[in-house]
Amino acid sequence: MITLSNIHKSFGRNHVLKGIDLTIRDGEAFVIIGASGSGKTTLLRAINFLERADQGEISIGGVSVSAKRATKKQVLDIRRRTAMVFQNYNLFRNRTAIRNVAEGLVIVQKVGEKEALERAAELMAQVGLSDKLDAYPSQLSGGQQQRVAIARALALRPEVILFDEPTSALDPELVGEVLGVMREVARMGITMILVTHEMSFARDIASQIVFIDDGVIVEQGAPIEIFRDAKEERTRQFLRRIMPEFTYHI
Amino acid sequence: MYRIDYGFLLREVWVAFTMLPFTLMLAAVPTLFGLAVGALLAIVRIQRVPVLRSVVQGYVVLIRGMPTVLMLLIVYFAFVFGFDALMEKLGWSARSANIPPTLFAMGVLAFIATAFMTESIRTALLSVPKGQTEAAQSIGMTNFDIYRRVVIPQALPVAIPILGNAFIGQAKGTALVTMIGVTDLVTRVRIEANASYRYLEAYIAVALVYWALCVGIEQGVRLLNKSVRVRAGGV
């Protein structure tokens, strides 16, 4: 279980997160939606300390740390319980695809080289890239890079994988293959927190959806409660803007 | 009309050439020192170590904005006067005149080299996109491992040409040590020219040797760069 309580974060005088409380149960596909600039990325990055929140508590799988006072060791511990899939893939440019997947196993988890490469190869097969083991990131399409990035995250068997708009940098024809892999991840019961603008995908896989606006949680619920029965006018407005066709389907 | 004495020129090229190992040492030792210390100072700046980073920044700005010749002379005289005054006050017998000029010149050159290396290394480290570091952090790598496995391997191919240029600048700068009493190739050739007034030939000879030295360094850097690029996986 992951709980965030009272997370605050400011960049200078810009108060971006204004007291976020969330509970994510194991195996959930937890989707965060919200307008551009509402603080979704910042929230995700606060969870694994890529951004240090100013206030609040983060607890993952029984370890609980203060965002503000977490020590180096605690930060490392939290990061080792999480993995992240970035909008721009961020594969290690100096390593082949399979080495990208094996890196965390060898360097962080101290798994032997041989075993690490075997497991990495299995994961590469899972994301459908058995023929690209030795390709460098620069030789892969965006969709392929993102699938490697997902394999890299899976390799560590984290308690949660954080996805930040994993398909929004992709050419439209490449979105499907990545969503396919993510659907698989969700089916495996791996806890995921996903920021996305892919509303129909969110509706399909999400167990919970939260709508964030201006650094606060406006509304949270199962997909149907958000997409069909949103209580807050702000949520309805956002959904109308982002998926105008939606209104016709009801 | 002035006629170039090619025989003398050629002879002086040889004289200058025999001094090349000395010049190479004057260039290389401060550069290596600068590399080691510069790497540390670059990290001090990048990791924003409080106070220290401002000191380093001030030092780099000061040195980089000053002609090497001025630096050499200012440090030389400041040192000579300061050192002797200090020793006198302490009642010690050491005097600046007893310090070998070569050692002194290397000290000043190292002081200069470190500033340029700091900046070169910082530039190279900053060329690695932030997303690379963040990816490494996100999988729980330690800072040490992040530098070792991600940042340095990617910064090297960027660093080598920049450092190569700094090294060449450093090599050229060694031509100035004659001003503070070091006997280098310039000094040697000038002594011979004093007898014949063939200064033009003498300095052309020195220039040719410097030119060969710099071309040599450039080729070395190119080779090094190629091998690093291959190992870094075509970054």
Ligand SMILES: Nc1ncnc2c1ncn2[C@@H]1O[C@H](COP(=O)(O)OP(=O)(O)OP(=O)(O)O)[C@@H](O)[C@H]1O
């Ligand atoms: N490193 C930073 N420094 C300063 N301000 C930042 C930084 N990162 C984010 N912000 C600001 O915080 C606010 C929230 O940004 P954030 O990236 O979290 O939004 P988002 O919801 O992810 O938006 P998008 O949908 O466009 O990705 C914005 O006003 C942004 O300008």
Ligand SMILES: [Mg+2]
């Ligand atoms: Mg974002």
